[in-house]
Amino acid sequence: MMFRENTLVPELSVSDINKSLNFYTNILKFKLDYQRPEDKFAMLSLNNSQIMIEEINGFWQTGELSYPFGRGINFQIMVRDINELYESLKKYQYPIKMEIEENWYRAGTKLRGQKEFLVMDPDGYLLRLAQNLGERENE
Numbered sequence: 001m002m003f004r005e006n007t008l009v010p011e012l013s014v015s016d017i018n019k020s021l022n023f024y025t026n027i028l029k030f031k032l033d034y035q036r037p038e039d040k041f042a043m044l045s046l047n048n049s050q051i052m053i054e055e056i057n058g059f060w061q062t063g064e065l066s067y068p069f070g071r072g073i074n075f076q077i078m079v080r081d082i083n084e085l086y087e088s089l090k091k092y093q094y095p096i097k098m099e100i101e102e103n104w105y106r107a108g109t110k111l112r113g114q115k116e117f118l119v120m121d122p123d124g125y126l127l128r129l130a131q132n133l134g135e136r137e138n139e
Helices: 017-027 082-091
Strands: 011-014 031-036 041-046 049-055 074-078 098-107 110-120 126-137
Touching: 011 017, 017 031, 017 041, 017 049, 049 074, 082 098, 082 110, 082 126, 098 126
Parallel strands: 011 049, 074 126
Antiparallel strands: 031 041, 041 049, 098 110, 110 126
16 A cells, blocks of 8 residues: 555654654554654654654754744644553553543534543643544534
8 A cells, every 4th residue: 555645744843753753653652654764754643644753953943942842733633542542641651731531512503522632742742632422413
């Protein structure tokens, strides 16, 4: 099967490629699609989500980076089994920013549900991992 890249793929500047690879591949179960070790770059995927990570090199930098990176943005990553990822974070004693909960959001005349939690990656990017719970009428 040929590798297919999404039409929007965020690339995150990271302070330590190895630390970030460990977090994304071992703890959050992302698949390493490919990497360029000489550039300290990796392409990762989880279900239908994709991200690129690259150790800070000054090339893509638009300003000074300081922890937490990505202020003002959170990445929602839809997953098939949120409990597996939540338990993996617990197993590695990785800090969770918002514990797992069920939320329903209005979308037009319907409510869309998801089970979700928040975690910050090693550089402070905010990740919202979510599992779809379906749709229901807005009462």
